[in-house]
Amino acid sequence: MVFRDLKHLISSLSLALIHYSIWTCTSNASIIDFQNLVQTDPDLSHQFTFDGENEQDRLEDKIGDADLNPRPFGSGTANDIEYAKEGYDETSDSVSTSRGPGNDFAQGAGLHNASVNLSDQLSFEVIFQPNSTEISGGNFNLGYILNTRVNNDRGYFLVQGNAPLPSTGQQLSSTIGDGFAERNQNLILSQVQADHWYFVAGSYSINRDTNTTTFTNYIADLTNGDTVLKKIGPFSNSGGPYPTGGSPLGIGGRWDAGESFPGQIDEINLYNAFKDESIFQQHLDSITGGNEPFEINKITHDVISKTTTIEWNSISGKAYAVDASSDMIEWNELDDGVIGKKDSTSFTDTEVSENEAKKFYRVREIEE
Numbered sequence: 001m002v003f004r005d006l007k008h009l010i011s012s013l014s015l016a017l018i019h020y021s022i023w024t025c026t027s028n029a030s031i032i033d034f035q036n037l038v039q040t041d042p043d044l045s046h047q048f049t050f051d052g053e054n055e056q057d058r059l060e061d062k063i064g065d066a067d068l069n070p071r072p073f074g075s076g077t078a079n080d081i082e083y084a085k086e087g088y089d090e091t092s093d094s095v096s097t098s099r100g101p102g103n104d105f106a107q108g109a110g111l112h113n114a115s116v117n118l119s120d121q122l123s124f125e126v127i128f129q130p131n132s133t134e135i136s137g138g139n140f141n142l143g144y145i146l147n148t149r150v151n152n153d154r155g156y157f158l159v160q161g162n163a164p165l166p167s168t169g170q171q172l173s174s175t176i177g178d179g180f181a182e183r184n185q186n187l188i189l190s191q192v193q194a195d196h197w198y199f200v201a202g203s204y205s206i207n208r209d210t211n212t213t214t215f216t217n218y219i220a221d222l223t224n225g226d227t228v229l230k231k232i233g234p235f236s237n238s239g240g241p242y243p244t245g246g247s248p249l250g251i252g253g254r255w256d257a258g259e260s261f262p263g264q265i266d267e268i269n270l271y272n273a274f275k276d277e278s279i280f281q282q283h284l285d286s287i288t289g290g291n292e293p294f295e296i297n298k299i300t301h302d303v304i305s306k307t308t309t310i311e312w313n314s315i316s317g318k319a320y321a322v323d324a325s326s327d328m329i330e331w332n333e334l335d336d337g338v339i340g341k342k343d344s345t346s347f348t349d350t351e352v353s354e355n356e357a358k359k360f361y362r363v364r365e366i367e368e
Contacts, residue, residue, distance in 0.1 A: 029289030031092035031127070031266060037286045038125070039063070043273035046116065048251065050083070050095040050265065058083050058095065059111065066249060071112035073105055073257035080109040087266040088127055088197045088222060088287070097252025099262040104138035108260035110253015115246040116148065116270075120206040122242070123275040124157050125199070125283065127222070127266040133194045135161055135169025135262070142167055143261035144254045146268060148247045152178050155242030158200055160261055162187055174202055176213045177239025184237040188217045196223040197266070199287065201280040206241040213237050218280050220288075225316050225342035227288045229281055291315065296363060297344070308349045312363045314340035319366035322347045328360050336366065 038044055039062075047062040059068040070078035080098035087094040100107030126146055135141045143160035156175040161167035163175065163182045170191050177184040188200060199222055204215040216233035220226035251268060253260035291313070298311040310322065321336040338347050349361070 029285075029287060031087060031089050031287060033091075034267065034283060034286045035092070038269050038283060041271065041279075043123075043271040043275075044269060045272045046268075046270040048265075048268040049092060050087075050267075051093050055083055058093070061113075064116075066113040066116045068111040068113055068251060070109055071250070071253055071257050072109040073253070073260070074100070074102075074107040076100060076107045076109045076260075078109060080107075081111070085264050087264070088129075092266055094129070094264040094266040095252070096264050097261050099135070099143065099260045102137060104140050104142070105258040108253065108258070108262075110144070110257075110260040111251040112253070112255070112257075113249040116249045117246055118148070118155070118242065118244050118270075119272045120208070120241075120244060121204065121272070121274040123201065123203040123271040123273060125201045125267065125269040125280065126158055127197065127199050127268075127287075128261075128263060129197045129266070130160055130192050130194060130261070130263040132262055133170060133192055135167070138166070138259075140165050140167060140259060141169040142259050143169065143263075144250055144259050145252060145261045145265070147250045147255050148243050149255045150243035150247045153241055153243045154178070154180065154184070154239075155247070156180070157202060157204075157242075158188075160192060160263075172198070172200065172219070174215065174217055176204065176215060176242050177237045179239055181239070184239040186215060186217050186233055186235040188219050188232050193221070193223070196221055198222060199229075199284055201229070201275075201283075203274045203276070204242065205274050206244070208241075211240050213241050216277075218277065220284055221316075222287070227284070227291045228315055228318075229277065229284055231277060292343070294363075294365070296361065298346075299361065305350075308359070308361075309346055310349065310361050310363065311344055311346040313343065314345035316340055316342040320345065320347075321364045321366055322349070323362050323364065324349060324351070325360045325362075326358060331362070 046064040052058040082096040085094045145158040148155040161169045162171040162173035172189040175185040199220045202217040214236040218229040248255040296312045318340040320338045323331040325331045
């Protein structure tokens with residue numbers, strides 16, 4: 001606990017505040033720091049950074065041997081894929097996969113590798129930017145970001161769109177098993193924002209005895225300033241596994257061709273292991289720098305209105321509660337639904353009594 005004496009702010013009322021330090025901040029924060037960090041993980045099996053001096057370098061698997069090739073479809077061509085696009089930050093480029101107007105297979109281009117070996121435990125990370133808030137005009141309206149399939153086993157690890165079909169193409173989802181259906185799907189985000197950069201991760205484990213796959217996904221809206229992952233799951237499907245052994249890999253398009261993702265992809269990592277939340281959070285911290293310490297950083301009193309305003313470091317979209325006390329024993333909840341803004345949030349206490357010689361404040365995070 002840390003107390004800050006603020007008696008000097010006003011003469012008629014003595015104020016003190018309390019806070020809890022939870023998060024620490026890292027010194028480096030960029031995509032290249034993220035790239036370097038994940039390369040130290042012995043479970044990393046494939047890494048696509050889309051950086052390099054030429055097309056061959058940009059499509060290279062930096063860890064494994066699953067180099068990518070353009071996969072156009074319909075009236076699309078390999079030239080529809082754009083390289084050396086602006087990435088999330090200036091330390092790394094992205095690749096832009098293409099989807100033209102018309103139905104799901106009319107025009108576009110994604111990336112492909114004929115065979116990757118996936119194990120019964122798998123994790124992924126993707127940093128990407130959708131061009132549109134929806135995908136429309138087709139029978140399915142899906143944009144495949146990271147996927148594989150063999151026969152009836154689907155490994156649709158990250159898709160713009162969701163079940164039931166036809167999709168509105170507004171969501172982010174992950175679907176594993178024998179059908180593109182809600183019973184096999186984890187809904188990661190209900191509404192994507194165009195031009196926002198997202199960090200999405202997931203961990204998957206196949207249970208051969210029950211013929212199910214259990215998976216958990218995580219998301220952070222980098223453009224919105226998110227520094228803490230949102231966890232979705234765990235979710236267990238009823239439709240069996242994703243493909244293991246040799247299977248085709250689609251990035252920014254289907255594993256075969258068609259239904260491409262309109263947007264930019266900065267990074268993709270695949271791991272032959274089930275990673276927990278702490279690993280993904282550490283990786284996110286290497287990009288964002290982590291959170292500022294959770295603490296009250298300013299308190300001001302208006303002698304005219306007799307109100308007190310408290311300001312604290314916050315996370316966008318996070319819910320907070322503000323409490324007050326005269327003795328730090330009994331606390332009065334002033335509000336339990338203050339929604340955090342990016343970087344900092346404030347709350348004004350209008351319940352100031354002239355009989356109070358001293359008043360303490362604390363701010364609490366509301367767990368979801």
